[in-house]
Amino acid sequence: MEKLIREVRILKIYAVSLTIVCGLLFILAFRTQSSVEHFKEIDVERINIVEKDGTLKMVISNKERQHPGMVNHKNIKQREREAGLIFFNALGDECGGLVYDANEKESTMVYSVDQRNTDQIMQLQYIEEAGKDKKRVYGLKLWDRPDDFPLEDIMKFEDSLKKLNDPVASKKAYAKLREQGRLTNERFFAGKTANGDVGVFIRDTKGKVRLKLYVDKNNQTHIENLDENGNPVK
Numbered sequence: 182m183e184k185l186i187r188e189v190r191i192l193k194i195y196a197v198s199l200t201i202v203c204g205l206l207f208i209l210a211f212r213t214q215s216s217v218e219h220f221k222e223i224d225v226e227r228i229n230i231v232e233k234d235g236t237l238k239m240v241i242s243n244k245e246r247q248h249p250g251m252v253n254h255k256n257i258k259q260r261e262r263e264a265g266l267i268f269f270n271a272l273g274d275e276c277g278g279l280v281y282d283a284n285e286k287e288s289t290m291v292y293s294v295d296q297r298n299t300d301q302i303m304q305l306q307y308i309e310e311a312g313k314d315k316k317r318v319y320g321l322k323l324w325d326r327p328d329d330f331p332l333e334d335i336m337k338f339e340d341s342l343k344k345l346n347d348p349v350a351s352k353k354a355y356a357k358l359r360e361q362g363r364l365t366n367e368r369f370f371a372g373k374t375a376n377g378d379v380g381v382f383i384r385d386t387k388g389k390v391r392l393k394l395y396v397d398k399n400n401q402t403h404i405e406n407l408d409e410n411g412n413p414v415k
Contacts, residue, residue: 240267244282250275252333263289274298274332286311298331300365320372325386330363362386378403385409 227246230239240248244264250257254273265280274297281290288309293301307319338358342351358364366388373379380395380403393405406414 236271236273237269239269241265242267248275252336257336270297272297277301284311296326298328298333299326299335300332302326316375317373318375320370322367322372323369325366325368327363330358 227240227242229237230241231237237251242248242264244262247262247264248256248267249259249262250267251269252274257275263280263282265278267278267280268276270276275295276297277292277294279290279292283289288307288311290307292305294303296302302324304322305320306322308317310316338354342354345351355364366384366386368384368386368388370382371380374382374395377398378395380393382390382395383392385391387409389407389409390411391407391409393403393407395403397403408414
């Protein structure tokens with residue numbers, strides 16, 4: 182009888198212990214699913230923002246661990262990039278970002294917006310060369326990029342020219358692309374140029390400046406209407 186009482190007592194202790202453990206596990210599971218961790222300060226070299234299925238959407242990184250970029254869910258070859266934020270869309274392509282840095286020779290900070298399937302078409306940029314003159318360029322810049330020459334094809338084209346290691350052949354290849362209208366052309370800049378002009382500078386579809394509205398470094402105003410050869414048009 183004493184043996185039976187002892188076994189019943191042990192069973193009760195086991196049941197109570199098991200109930201407590203299950204309760205604790207339930208509470209911990211609930212907290213994991215519903216609570217948000219709070220950190221007052223963290224040091225981290227890189228953060229990947231992903232969807233539930235693991236799709237990469239944004240990378241916040243230092244220079245050493247910065248993402249090289251991605252096209253069609255495939256990483257571009259490793260390259261040196263500045264610290265900042267890189268954005269990715271659901272197609273698995275890099276679609277813009279914010280990068281910045283400075284050293285004894287120069288300072289840069291650039292926010293880029295990329296056209297689908299290719300590179301940037303809009304940038305808010307600040308670029309400064311160190312030295313006595315301290316040339317600064319900052320403002321908003323726009324480009325035109327063709328739809329039939331995506332970034333993946335551009336990279337293949339450039340890689341093939343590097344393998345040729347022939348400057349003359351490369352120049353001819355780029356000239357042919359320009360004739361076909363498949364190269365990127367700057368179309369618009371609003372900001373301050375390296376020579377101190379502040380204004381709006383508009384280019385045609387071939388990338389040639391056609392209209393300038395600006396104030397120069399001597400506070401003189403200018404409105405210049407130019408033809409495709411850069412000559413003034415009355």
